[in-house]
Amino acid sequence: MKQTRQFSTISRRHALAMLGAAGAAVLVGVPAYADGAAVAAKIKGLTGGKSVGEGAIELDLPEIAENGNAVKVAFSIDSPMTADNYVKAVHVMADGNPTPEVASFNFTPTMGACSASTRMRLAKTQNIVVLAEMSDGSFKQAQATVKVTIGGCGG
Amino acid sequence: MAKIKPRVKVPKSAAAGEIVEIKALISHPMHTGRAKDKKTGKKIPRKIINKFVASFDGQDVFTANFEPAVSANPYIAFPFKASKSGAFTFKWVEDGGAEFTASKKMTVA
Numbered sequence: 001m002k003q004t005r006q007f008s009t010i011s012r013r014h015a016l017a018m019l020g021a022a023g024a025a026v027l028v029g030v031p032a033y034a035d036g037a038a039v040a041a042k043i044k045g046l047t048g049g050k051s052v053g054e055g056a057i058e059l060d061l062p063e064i065a066e067n068g069n070a071v072k073v074a075f076s077i078d079s080p081m082t083a084d085n086y087v088k089a090v091h092v093m094a095d096g097n098p099t100p101e102v103a104s105f106n107f108t109p110t111m112g113a114c115s116a117s118t119r120m121r122l123a124k125t126q127n128i129v130v131l132a133e134m135s136d137g138s139f140k141q142a143q144a145t146v147k148v149t150i151g152g153c154g155g
Numbered sequence: 156m157a158k159i160k161p162r163v164k165v166p167k168s169a170a171a172g173e174i175v176e177i178k179a180l181i182s183h184p185m186h187t188g189r190a191k192d193k194k195t196g197k198k199i200p201r202k203i204i205n206k207f208v209a210s211f212d213g214q215d216v217f218t219a220n221f222e223p224a225v226s227a228n229p230y231i232a233f234p235f236k237a238s239k240s241g242a243f244t245f246k247w248v249e250d251g252g253a254e255f256t257a258s259k260k261m262t263v264a
Contacts, residue, residue: 070226101222112174112236119226
C-alpha cells in the first residue's frame with residue numbers, strides 16, 4: 001500500500017511538471033498533444049503552402065487497433081518510378097499523438113515501386129495523414145481514421 | 156536491456172526486373188522520453204532509432220526517418236527492383252549517433 005501511495009505522489013509531481021512543460025510548449029507554439037491544426041501546420045511547412053491533391057495513395061491501416069503500441073501502417077503509391085517521375089518522399093503523420101510526425105521515407109527511382117510498411121504507436125483514436133511529395137514538386141495526401149482501444153504512449 | 160540486434164530478410168535470388176520486398180527489423184526499445192520506469196518512477200530518457208538507410212552496392216536506395224511514434228522493434232518493409240547482383244547494406248542510427256549495420260547479398264539471374 002505504502003508503495004502505491006508513493007507512486008501516486010510521484011505521478012502527481014510529474015503531472016505538475018508536465019503541465020509546466022505544456023505551458024512552455026504553448027509559448028513556442030507546439031501544443032502538448034498534436035491536433036488537426038498541428039498536422040495542418042506540418043503539412044503547410046512541408047508543402048510550402050502548395051495545394052495538395054488527393055488520390056494515387058493506397059493506405060493499409062486497420063479500422064480498429066486493439067493495441068496502440070504497434071499499429072501497422074502501410075501505403076503504396078501508384079507511380080512509374082522513373083528518373084523523371086517518381087515519388088520523392090512520404091510523410092506519415094498522426095493528429096492525436098504528442099507529436100504529429102510518425103515517420104518519413106525517402107524513395108529513389110531504383111526501387112521500381114513506391115510502397116512501405118512499418119508499425120507505429122497511437123495514443124488514442126485519431127486520423128492518420130499520409131503526404132507524398134512527387135519528383136515534379138506536387139503533393140498528394142490520403143487520410144484514414146484508426147480507432148484505438150488501448151493507447152500506446154507508455155507511462 | 157535487450158541486445159540491439161538487426162534482422163533483415165532479402166531474397167537470395169531474383170529475376171531481373173522483378174520487384175522484391177525487403178524487410179528489416181531491429182530489436183530496440185524505442186524509448187519515447189515519455190514513459191516512466193515502473194520501479195523508480197523516473198522518466199526514461201528518449202532513445203530511439205531515428206534513421207534507417209538501405210543501400211545497394213554503396214548507393215543509397217531508401218531511407219526512413221523515425222520519430223518516437225514508431226513502435227518498439229521498428230520494422231520496415233519496402234520494394235526494390237532487382238536489376239543486377241549485389242549486396243545490400245542496412246544501417247540504423249540511434250539517438251546519440253550509435254550505428255548498427257547488417258548486409259545481405261542478392262543474386263540476380
